[in-house]
Amino acid sequence: MTAIEGSVALVTGGSRGIGRALVEALYERGARKVYATARDPRTVTHPDAVPLALEVTDPASVAAVAEQAQDVTLLINNAGASVNANFLDSSVEDVRREFETNFYGPLLVTRAFVPVIERNGGGHLLNVHSVLSWIGLAGSYSASKAAFWSQTNSLRLDLKPRGIDVTGLHVGYVDTDMTVGVDAPKSTAASVAAQALDGIASGAYEVLADDVSRQVKAGLAADPAALYPQLAAA
Numbered sequence: 001m002t003a004i005e006g007s008v009a010l011v012t013g014g015s016r017g018i019g020r021a022l023v024e025a026l027y028e029r030g031a032r033k034v035y036a037t038a039r040d041p042r043t044v045t046h047p048d049a050v051p052l053a054l055e056v057t058d059p060a061s062v063a064a065v066a067e068q069a070q071d072v073t074l075l076i077n078n079a080g081a082s083v084n085a086n087f088l089d090s091s092v093e094d095v096r097r098e099f100e101t102n103f104y105g106p107l108l109v110t111r112a113f114v115p116v117i118e119r120n121g122g123g124h125l126l127n128v129h130s131v132l133s134w135i136g137l138a139g140s141y142s143a144s145k146a147a148f149w150s151q152t153n154s155l156r157l158d159l160k161p162r163g164i165d166v167t168g169l170h171v172g173y174v175d176t177d178m179t180v181g182v183d184a185p186k187s188t189a190a191s192v193a194a195q196a197l198d199g200i201a202s203g204a205y206e207v208l209a210d211d212v213s214r215q216v217k218a219g220l221a222a223d224p225a226a227l228y229p230q231l232a233a234a
Contacts, residue, residue, distance in 0.1 A: 002124035002165060002200050005030030008071045012056060012109060013079030015043040018128060018174060021189035022076055023049050025197050035069045037079070054079075056105030066112035073123035074200070075113045077106035080128070085140035095140040102144035107151060114164065122163025124200050127152045131172045131213040134220055135227055156205065167204055169196045172212035 009026050013019040014036025023036045023046050036044040041051035052068060055061040056079050081101035085094035106127060117123040132142040133149040149168060156166040174187050192209045199207035208214045216227065225231045 002074065002203070004074075004197055004201055007031050007074045007123070008033045008035075008069075008120075009074040009076060010035040010037065010052075010065075010069050010072045010113070011076045011078055012037045012054060012106070014038060014049065015040075015045065015051075018171075018189050018192055019076075019078040020046070021193035022078065022196065025190070025193040026074075029197060031074075033071065035065075035072070037065060054109075056109055057100045059108055062108045062112050065109075066116060069113075070116055071120060072113055072116050073120050074126070075110065075117065075124070076126045076128070076196075077109055078128040079105060082138075082141055084138045087139055087143075090139070095143075098140040098144045099147065102141070103147045103151065106148060110155065114159065114162070117164055118162050123165075125155065125159065125164055125166045126196060126200055127155075127166070127168050128196075129168050129170045131170055131210075131216050133170060134216050165200075165203055167196070167199045167207060169199070169207045169209060170213040170217070171209040 004026060009031050011019050011022050011034060014023045015038035023034050026034045027046070027048055034049050035052050036046060036049040037052045037054035038044055039053065039055055041053045044051035052065050054065045081098055083094050083098040085098060087095065110125060127148065129149050130145045132138050133145040136142045152166060152168045159166055171187060171192050174189055174192055187210045195207050195209045208217055219227050
């Protein structure tokens with residue numbers, strides 16, 4: 001279990017959506033310092049956050065941020081891309097670009113900060129996934145998040161002996177700029193952030209932040225036709 005109060009956190013993609021809500025919730029729960037990263041740090045609006053420029057796909061950018069944030073005890077990999085490339089019709093470069101951001105990006109950040117967190121006495125890693133980690137409805141996005149989920153499961157085993165606990169956050173639609181055109185039930189970013197921090201504090205391996213995530217996770221053991229009714233179509 002990791003205490004939020006007094007922690008030093010770094011949130012990638014901390015200027016909007018779930019990332020911004022996580023920054024706010026961390027301060028509300030007594031975090032001592034929160035680094036909020038963005039490609040353009042001027043978009044970080046929280047008055048107490050420490051804004052840092054970060055491009056998660058650029059090893060030099062990741063290394064520079066790790067050098068500036070040597071006191072981190074809690075790392076939140078939230079930054080991601082939503083390209084949704086079709087495997088048959090989209091360019092392979094579009095598929096690769098999504099994996100660079102959603103899989104290799106958080107891997108680079110994690111590898112840079114594990115030694116930092118370890119030197120600071122241990123701490124926590126939160127990886128922000130999606131219900132689409134478990135259901136292939138969004139092409140390259142689903143595949144990249146599925147791979148990220150697998151990465152998280154492996155890291156949990158690798159980091160436990162090093163004093164770093166790992167939580168995976170899964171959620172469906174969230175009421176953010178990315179889902180403005182989606183006509184479906186949505187969670188609030190504040191609710192998702194609160195559940196994520198509850199999970200960190202309790203040492204949860206996974207946080208399923210809405211009904212759709214819980215339903216899809218429960219259905220993984222069923223026949224594929226249960227998750228993909230399209231397979232039964234005439």
